[in-house]
Amino acid sequence: MQWMNRSKDWFEQAKYDLQHARNSIKDGDYAWACFAAQQSAEKAVKSLYMKKNAIAWGHSVFVLLENLPEDVIPDKALMEKGKILDKHYIPTRYPNAHPSGPAYRFYTKEDADQAIKICEEVMNFCVSKGISDK
Numbered sequence: 001m002q003w004m005n006r007s008k009d010w011f012e013q014a015k016y017d018l019q020h021a022r023n024s025i026k027d028g029d030y031a032w033a034c035f036a037a038q039q040s041a042e043k044a045v046k047s048l049y050m051k052k053n054a055i056a057w058g059h060s061v062f063v064l065l066e067n068l069p070e071d072v073i074p075d076k077a078l079m080e081k082g083k084i085l086d087k088h089y090i091p092t093r094y095p096n097a098h099p100s101g102p103a104y105r106f107y108t109k110e111d112a113d114q115a116i117k118i119c120e121e122v123m124n125f126c127v128s129k130g131i132s133d134k
Contacts, residue, residue, distance in 0.1 A: 005050055005051070005053070006050060007047040007048070007050035007051040007131065008047070008132060009047075010043050010044075010046050010047035010050060011043070011044060011047040011126065011131050011132070011133075013043050014040045014041070014042075014043035014044035014047060014123060015040070015123075017036050017037075017039045017040035017043060018036070018037065018040040018116070018119055018120070018123065020032075020036045020040075021033045021034075021036035021037040021040060021112070021115070021116050021119065022116060024036060024112070025109065025112045025113070025116070028109075029104070030104070030107040030108055030109055030111055030112040031088075031092040031093070031103055031104040031106070031107040032092065032104075033107075033112035033115065033116065034088035034092050034107055034111055034112050034115040035088050035089070035092040035093060037085060037088065037112070037115035037116050037118070037119040038061065038085040038086065038088045038089050038092075038115065038119070040119045040123070041061045041082070041085050041118065041119045041122040041123070042059055042061050042064065042085075044119075044122055044123045044126045044131070045061060045064040045065060045068070045122060045126060046064065047126060047131050048068065048072060048126045048129055048130070048131055049064070049068065049069075051129075051130055051131055052068075052069045052071075052072060052130075054068075054069050059086075059089055060082070060086050060089075061082035061083075061085045061086055061122065062079055062080075062082035062083045062085075062086050063082075064082070065078060065079045065082045065122070066079055066082075072129040072130075074125050078121060078122065078125055081118045081121060081122075082118075082122070084114065084115070084118055085115060085118055085119065085122075088111075088115055091103060091106070092104075092107065
């Protein structure tokens with residue numbers, strides 16, 4: 001069986017998830033906007049792995065960026081921003097990630113705006129390294 005490169009599909013889903021994050025801000029659902037931005041960035045980076053015929057494992061944007069093939073490794077600043085997105089992977093969805101109360105109460109519009117901005121930077125990086133934005 002021949003391997004099929006689905007990098008375009010993954011990047012299309014990343015764009016869709018980013019739009020979901022933006023829509024969530026409009027709805028005041030800041031926790032979900034943060035999670036959708038993390039998911040979008042994760043999928044964008046995984047699309048770059050596929051474009052480079054490399055294998056991506058895990059859900060950490062930071063680790064995925066850090067372990068990209070040598071010819072597409074980002075600068076340290078973008079990797080550090082990946083850590084910010086990673087903080088939205090679990091606590092945005094699970095109440096037991098916080099001392100008390102539902103998870104959504106711990107997220108602000110500022111958190112969501114920052115997550116979306118970082119996600120956009122990750123996506124632009126992926127486009128600069130060969131992922132098609134069309």
